[in-house]
Amino acid sequence: MSPEPKIIAFCCNWCSYAAADLAGILRLQYPGSIRIIRVMCSGMVHPEMVLHALDKGADGVMIIGCHPGECHYLTGNEMALARAEVIADTLEDLGYASERFQLTWVSSAEPERLVEAFRTMSGRLMLLRSEQQTSYAKKN
């Protein structure tokens, strides 16, 4: 098993993808196991894409969109918020820990906030992994 949890990050073209670009220019450090997928809007990420990523072996999935009220398409991030509630509820029903999913708002001028979100998510998944290993060891 790889030491760092693999995270798929769906980044909105108009904010967080630009923020990730800026983070690179500023040489901010964040875990290398994060895979960024550019989407035109956080609201276009269907819950099945999140589930598909987890089914295929991703440790966690993030959807990162514009701050409320700042959506390039006016209400795309409201759609993302509604879908995020669905994802969080349903992951538990389908046997996944809901910690594996995170919705975050980041503007294009906030690379530090983006990197912080990546680090927090990575740390949370490390913790989840060690918790699950302990409970597995206890059972056997």
Add this chain to the structure above:
Amino acid sequence: MKPKLSFEWLHACSGCEIALLNYGEPLLALLNRVEIVHFPLLMDHKYTRPEREDLPLSLPEADIGLVSGGVAHQEHLTVLHEMRRQCRTLIALGTCATHGGIPAMRNQWSTADTLQTVLAAGDTEPGPMLDEPSLFLDRVYSVDEKVPVEVSLPGCPPQPELIAAIIEALLNKDTVPPANKSVCETCPTLRKGKGQTTIRRFLDNADYDRDQPVSRMRCLLEQGLLCMGPVTAGGCGGKDTPLCLRARVPCRGCYGPVRPGGNQLLDMKNALASNGIDHRSIVDRKSLLRFSGAHGLIQPAGKRR
């Protein structure tokens, strides 16, 4: 020589076979074109052949095999593998075979829990248990999880016309058109855009004028009834109004997800949330997977990956 047909049922209720028999007079013409070599519901037929007594199980060879029901027991698995060996084309018939169906709802408990609940006495004494509970599989599987199938035909039961059309298509060596449209595709109810934003209790009736046709009734989802139409594969009514809608009740989702890998629970909640309907007002949301619990979609509670 006539093409040979072989039918088999696993974790099933015989509804799919009865649906075919319910085809009416055209069935006679169809039966004249084929030879049925194995059909446990209709014909007394042994599972071993005299010339192959060395084998524990041997079914006759066939050109087209139709299997209904999911796979829940070691015996189902043995029969299914034999069917796969003997049939050139295998059809998964009915929602149990394609998506697990109603029996797969038991996947929300472990097999041991299910046996205990079903077979044990209610209160004081532990009831009689089977001698070999280990012969039950760990959960209910769909047929395509265990063997490759050429054609999947969902439905609870599938429409007789659909079963016959697929058999006819295979006999004529035509390609079988995939079903990739939802129930809403053929639903004639009136859609006005925004409707009620909460989901009403299942026992509530729809509002409609009984003297008017279904095409004058407002979309049931817009009326606040949990209609599974948007996330369910269509075909139950042919090109006409879907069957449940004809009875003015919401679609229950018996044809399974629209796309083969779909998840009716996730898709339905997504459809509600994206349209501003309070998806948390659904009571017992897990039952949205009532027809498609195989493929690992329904898991025992408390299991967190």
